[in-house]
Amino acid sequence: MIYLDYSATTPVLEEVLDSYVKVTRDFIGNANSLHNLGVKSKDLMLKATRQVASCLGCEFNEIIYTSGASESNSTAIKGVAFKYQSRGKHIITSKLEHKSVLETMDFLESKGFEITYVPLLKDGSVNLVELEKLIREDTILVSIAAVNSEVGYKAPLKTIRQVINKKNKKVIFHSDMTQALGKCKFSLKDVDLASFSSHKIYAPKGLGVLYKRSSLEIEPLIYGLTDNCPYRGGTPALPLIVSFAKALRIATETMEFNIKKVEKLKNMLENGLKEAEIHVNSNNTCVPHIFNLSLLKIKSETFVRALEKENIFISTNTACSSLEASTILKALYDDKNINTTSIRISISPYTSESEINSFIDAFYRTYDSLLLKR
Amino acid sequence: MKLIMIKYAELTTKKDNRNYFINTLVKNIESALFEFDPIIEKDYFRMFVKVDESVLDECVLRLTKVFGIHEVTIASFIEDKSIDSICSKAKNLICSGVSFKVETNRSDKTYQINSMDVSRTVGGYLLKNVSNLKVDVHSPEVHLNIEIRKEGVYLYKNGLKGSGGYPTGTLGKAVLMLSGGIDSVVAGYLTMKRGVKLDFLYFESLPHTSLEARKKVVELASVLKKYGNDGKLYVVPFTKIQESIYRDLDNQYMITIMRRMMYRIAEKFAKKNKSLAIVNGESIGQVASQTLTSIRVVNDVTNYPIIRPLASFDKLEIMDIARKIGSYDISILPYEDCCTIFVPTHPVINPNIEHVYSEEKKFDFSLIDEAIDNIFSVDLEKDEKDDYL
Known part of the structure; x- marks a missing residue:
């Protein structure tokens, strides 16, 4: 084959799968539980999260675990739209985006948000001159993928951030970085929100990460919140989290x-x-x-x-x-x-x-x- | 291989037993840089540590945390002692646009040019060959040192400040009463700085306190480990004692008597553990149990040396040190420890010692021995969780 x-x-790396199996077997406690089994699980989760944060270049409290990049994208976009709709209802995105972004945009459009697609240049890059013109007083969010999943175009996130800041510093910048992870360098300093997926870097399917700048508030998509998961309800998927942390470490190192x-x-x-x-x-x-x-x-x-x-x-x-x-x-x-x-x-x-x-x-x-x- | 030069701190005031201090420092450095296979060369005045270039920054950072070091500097060594070779090496070390000063030290007196002349020649050469340099002999941005020795020439610039103090372990061992708070770990740090090795004693009241609280203490002890302390963490099961005090004794005196019990246990443990003193984070007046009257009443149970490095520190000063050593963020995690559960609404500020004696008659002292017998140690070594990651 x-x-x-x-x-x-991607297929799962043998050593990553090994961690998945071991954690599933050795850590039966719910990381949200009070007893020692729960504390042990929470401990490991924290350690894994610290490792993820250090590989991504952010703080550990800026990591939100989701079920995948599609959920991360939906959480980011809906989360911003519903939190900041009193500030404005204008959102800018591009045709470079994954379905989970584009369809969320369609949904928001049906709820009265105004969605604008930034024109692209012939080489697939975002037309920055047009982008600057599109940003308005009531623009609340710009969402542009770091790497397009179909053709592989890379977006100049730093420049986009500068263009945004020139026009309206309040605009929140989200980037779907699913295809960028392990494939090119990026800095989370350029964005407020970023989506990642575990199964693109040789870890099991079923886990995503949403990076959220700590000073930014968003409306959660899934409730049932706890101290451990203040932005996304649910029992933390510890084996997936640990395997992802391991795969990410390997991806970063190599x-x-x-x-x-x-x-x-x-x-x-x-x-x-x-x-x-x-x-x-x-x-x-x-x-x-x-x-x-x-x-x-x-x-x-x-x-x-x-x-x-x-x-x-x-x-x-x-x-x-x-x-x-x-x-x-x-x-x-x-x-x-x-x-x-x-x-x-x-x-x-x-x-x-x-x-x-x-x-x-x-x-x-x-x-x-x-x-x-x- | 890159060369790191280490200047000794206060141990330079020692004469006859100086080698003992230096040898202990070598051991501590070996353990701090364990995985990088450093080559260490020591002499009476300084130490050289050779490490691979790829780990240089990490090694320098770790060395700034080892006690007994005044300054850590990256140095260059050239065997060719000719003035031309010194000049060209110096040129590589200095970048344009800074103010500088060259200082030469010539321990090899057979060298033909004297120190002043070497400085002058090198300084002149640099001014001519590096753009925008300025000489400033009083407060230069770059202080370039040249040391001419028998085996060759060492060149180095201003380095990073070390942690100072004496090499940990040179002045014996003590027991630190470690809680999850901000103060005790800082007290431990300051004591270690004076060359004292520490074991840690943590009083635990499960199930009133949580395992998370213990974990916090493990992390705090691990913070001190980074400063070259390989001591162990001992946990005292304190539940029965605390419950008995709460149930049977005058509530206002709860904290005072609890502290007396802790001191009793600490003393017995210290003797058993061959520790020469007890260290804690008490600071005069900070809380009711730390007024001078309270300290006297509590201290009344022992004549063992009690070291209170923070006695005269302000809370803000203590917090600054906690931030510097990286313990602050751990200390402020919100888990209750045995000092914060069972707190009377109005703890006594000026306890009366006679009243304490009469209250303590109600206390079953066999609980103290039982607690000591049940002390267990918690591993600060390798975290097995790393295997999964």
């Missing part, structure tokens, strides 16, 4: 080395596909982990299924919206041939060079066999 869909989800490795693999892939009649959507503002291209003459779904026969796994756009035309490519290209035929190959530091070579061979083979008409 050749798995090249690491941006959809990031620089891994980026270089993935860059090399991506260059191999790009060179290998040079001869193909395709449109490469990813450019040099993208993270090397994501390589998005349009097949132009073949429907993406067909191609993904055909490759699967060769035991190779890639995706169309994002796993969460596999069957729709790509929102981001639609926003960038007016060409139907480009925005309905895109595929995403996502690479991992655990991918081998021979896997890339096999993929390239299979790509040409499949392409030629599916191209019925020249």
Whole structure:
């Protein structure tokens, strides 16, 4: 099997799984309980949270655990919208966003909020001049992903923050950093809220993190709050939290080395596909982990299924919206041939060079066999 | 390998037993830098610690926490003693735009150029070759020292201030009465600074106090561990004693008598533990049990040396030290300890010792021995939770 869909989800590292199993077995107490078993669990949770905070570059009380990045995004956006609606009802976002952001925006629009999508430049980056013009007195939130999940565009968070501050310092800045974690450097100092997901960094599925600047208040999405979880009700998922903390530590420690490795693999892939009649959507503002291209003459779904026969796994756009035309490519290209035929190959530091070579061979083979008409 | 130079603190006033102090300092440094395999070279006046460049910053930081050190400096060493080589090394150490002063020390008297001339030559060279430098002999931003010795030349700039005091352990062992509050851990820190090694005694009243409160104390003891103390934490099961005082004795005198019981236990434990003194965080007048009258009545149970480093400190001064050593944030966590449960509404400020004697007749003193017999130690060593992370 050749798995090249690491941006959809990742396999769990053996040592991370080991922690998951051990914590599940050894720590049966609810971290919210008063007795010693609970205290032990709370202790471990605190330790894990400190580790997460230090890897992310924030304080431990700025970490909120959720069920995943989709919940983190929803909590952040709804939490700000409902808390600050008396200040204004205008929100700015972009077409670079994940479904969980875009659909939350649609929901808020139906509740009387005004949503504006910031225009993008041809290279996929946010048009900062336009962004500045869009920010108003009643703007309460800007939400822009640090790394787009489909094509891999990186957003200049620091500059965006400066642009926001120039116009209205009260505006809260949220960034979905799910695809940035472990893949590129970022600073939480540039944002007020940030979403992360555990299963994108070789930890189990089911845990997300919302970073919330400690001085910012938001309305919780899920109630049942405790001292341990003052912004999101529920029993802390200790085994998931600990596995995430471990995976994050490993990701942080190996990031620089891994980026270089993935860059090399991506260059191999790009060179290998040079001869193909395709449109490469990813450019040099993208993270090397994501390589998005349009097949132009073949429907993406067909191609993904055909490759699967060769035991190779890639995706169309994002796993969460596999069957729709790509929102981001639609926003960038007016060409139907480009925005309905895109595929995403996502690479991992655990991918081998021979896997890339096999993929390239299979790509040409499949392409030629599916191209019925020249 | 990078070179860290350490200047000794107060131990330099010692003469005949100076080597004992220096050797203890070497041991403490070895244990502080344990995982970095430092190479330590000591002499009568200073110490050099060689570590790998990648861990240099961490090592310097840890060394500033080891007692007995006046200053920690990153130094350069060159074997080539020619003035040209000294100049070019000096140039690497100084960046443009600062005020500076060069000071030379020539212990190798066979060196042809005298100290003043070396300083002058190097200073002149720097002024010519590094932009925007300014000489300031009174309060320079950069103080460049050159030491010419037999084996070569050491160059170093102003370093970081060390923690001062005597190497921990050089002046014996004492028992610290450690609670979860702000004061006692600071008292421990100040005592350690004078070269005293500490074991910790924590009075616990489960289930009236929580395990979280104990955890807090473990963390506080671990804070002191970072300053080179490898002492143990002992827990005194204090529940029965406290309950008995609460139930049977004059409520106004509850705290006074409780403190007397604590002192009794601490003294017996200290003797058993071969500790030479008892240390606590009492500060004159801070609370009812710390007025001079109260201290006298409480102290009446023992003639063991009681060290009260904070006796004359203001609360704010104590808090400043707590913040500096990193214990403050732990101390203010809201868990009750045995001093905050069972508190009378009006504790006596000027206790009468005769009244204390008559009240204590109602107390079953076998509880004291029972508590001492049941003292247990809590591990401050490795946290097994790290394995999961």
